[in-house]
Amino acid sequence: MIKNLKIGIRNSNIMKDFTKICDLLKEFKADEDKYISREFQKYGYDLAEELGDLKNKSLYIKLAKETPRGLLESAKNFVKDAYNVKSKARLFMWKLSELKRAKLTHKGS
Numbered sequence: 001m002i003k004n005l006k007i008g009i010r011n012s013n014i015m016k017d018f019t020k021i022c023d024l025l026k027e028f029k030a031d032e033d034k035y036i037s038r039e040f041q042k043y044g045y046d047l048a049e050e051l052g053d054l055k056n057k058s059l060y061i062k063l064a065k066e067t068p069r070g071l072l073e074s075a076k077n078f079v080k081d082a083y084n085v086k087s088k089a090r091l092f093m094w095k096l097s098e099l100k101r102a103k104l105t106h107k108g109s
Helices: 002-011 021-027 039-051 054-066 069-081 088-108
Strands: none
Touching: 039 054, 039 069, 039 088, 054 069, 069 088
16 A cells, blocks of 8 residues: 555656755845845835835835835836836835825825
8 A cells, every 4th residue: 555655646746746946946046035034025125126226125125014015016006007217216205105195184084
């Protein structure tokens, strides 16, 4: 019975679901992900990279930690949809402040 079990595992599709360690190590980017240990840090870094503002990545990490994700996503999508933008980062910050202001006025009324 044990012999049949081993053969069944080899012939089944279970082995196809696993990824080889060498493939995982090839995808790992030690330079980029070196100091990232939390999800919001990764999100903030990716946001800074997408906006082309890596010099201010700490700002985006802080925003990812303290600002609701829905507001960040809305502002990011607004920037993505904008055409011929000089500064994506500046447009993102403007839209984020507008969304926060709208949320506060909506809450107050």
